[in-house]
Amino acid sequence: MVFLPPPSWTEFAWPLQFCAFVAAATYIASIVTANVSQVDRLWTFLPPLYSAYFALLPLWPKSVQPFPLCPYVPRELVAVASDYSPRAVLMLALEVIWMFRLSYNTYRRGLFSLKDEDYRWAVLRTQLPAWFFQVMNLVFISGIQNVLLLSLGIPAYIAAVQQPHSNLALSDVVLALSSLVMLCLEFIADNQQYAFHAYKHSYLKGTGDYAEKKQWVGARLNWIPADAKRGFVTRGLWAYSRHPNFTCEQLFWWMNTFFPVAAQFPLDIPLCSFSRCVENVFHIYAYLTTTPVAEIFRTASSFWPLLPAASLSLLFIASTKYTEQITKSKYPSYTFYQKRVAMFGFIKTMEMSLYYKLRGGEQKKQIEKELWGSDTGKVKQY
Structure with a gap:
């Protein structure tokens, strides 16, 4: 590099x-x-x-x-x-x-x-x-x-x-296609949230003017009265992340950051074997324990191109935590949502689901009924 x-x-x-x-x-x-x-x-x-x-x-x-x-x-x-x-x-x-x-x-x-x-x-x-x-x-x-x-x-x-x-390099093409995927997912997440609020306001005001066909494809979800009473969206992409739009937004700007960075790497770099990874860890440890702090700082400063995306992610983390404090004060069941669905990561949500399954499943059923159950008690699994 x-x-x-x-x-x-x-x-x-x-x-x-x-x-x-x-x-x-x-x-x-x-x-x-x-x-x-x-x-x-x-x-x-x-x-x-x-x-x-x-x-x-x-x-x-x-x-x-x-x-x-x-x-x-x-x-x-x-x-x-x-x-x-x-x-x-x-x-x-x-x-x-x-x-x-x-x-x-x-x-x-x-x-x-x-x-x-x-x-x-x-x-x-x-x-x-x-x-x-x-x-x-x-x-x-x-x-x-x-x-x-x-x-x-x-x-x-x-x-x-x-x-x-x-x-353009191959990395440019891959990052461009990945960025488009992130933008599509973010658009779907925004539409699902917008459709939910349209349904919620229609139900709570008793106007009955919510029209599913007017929503974008991907946002025509089967909202039920329990969704409106709960107060916040938990279906669609929102079943896998508490903020799927924020997740995709951050990934988009990280990909944008890596366009010029990834282009510096040759395409023929072999995959790192396990033994080579272990060897690199020892090299890093030796470097950190024998190199003056000023030199370490100089090396670390070479990663400045990552600073914009990292700063944006820090802002998203801080603002999202504050947003959730406000949401939790308005909707008590949001605590269940935090226990079952990750803030950003889709994979972590799957890990949380497995965690509750290994603990017997009763707590998982209770939480999922609160988040995705209908007025009749039927639970929609995600």
Whole structure:
């Protein structure tokens, strides 16, 4: 593997300029409107925009910025802006598909409305002193989140600036197809959640206006009154993960991160045998126990290309845990859901099912009746 040098500030001159502008604008807008979901409304557009800057470098003016906020190519990047990187363009195309999927889901949830605010911010506002919430609004909501969205453009930067603009590799094709699968699964998970809430609101209000045929294919599940009374979705992909949409979202961005990383490895690397793996473990142990800390840190820093996806995953873990605290306070049976279905991993859900089977199955039956049982007590197994 060829270690990639971290980017220079000058190479990110325009993205940093634009990121600072968006951070300031969203913070001011949040103060004026008393609504801190301004970044949420832009979330769907900003990552593809930063990636587009690097993937489409030949389009921008060279060396001199015509006017403030206009994309341009700094002198340090003029040499690589003569042609396009096929890998960066492919990554941008996938991100555009991601953008349309998320924009559609955001639109139908009403979050593009300037009056709408993510319910989690409203809850958090009641839990923190007013002054501390505004500090968090400035530092995290408007600041750190915008920097994170900027960092999601780093893989496109690596492909367009630090790597040769050669033809696509086999790893690019595999990752592209895998990314499309993740986007399809995420779309299905979103549709299932949307269909559930449509059914729940129809049942609880007694309007009877839920139309199964109006839902997307893959979301036409056989909802029953027990689902609406429970309050949260547990069918379809949601029977295997408490947040299948978040799982696919993270995997999509990890795959995006690995496009330029995986392309560095030759295709003829043999599979590592068990003995070789054991040997490598001993080498790693010897390295860690005999190498100065500064040298270890320098080696670890070479993994900086993974930082954007890792940071996004940390954000998802923290925000999902907070979301589940709110959900559990509203729906007591959510505790059973947490015991039976994993937060993200599908495989862990299967392990949890096996765990309850080995313990005799009675507790498993009780939990599954609570999560998938009908009003007559019939249990739907997953």
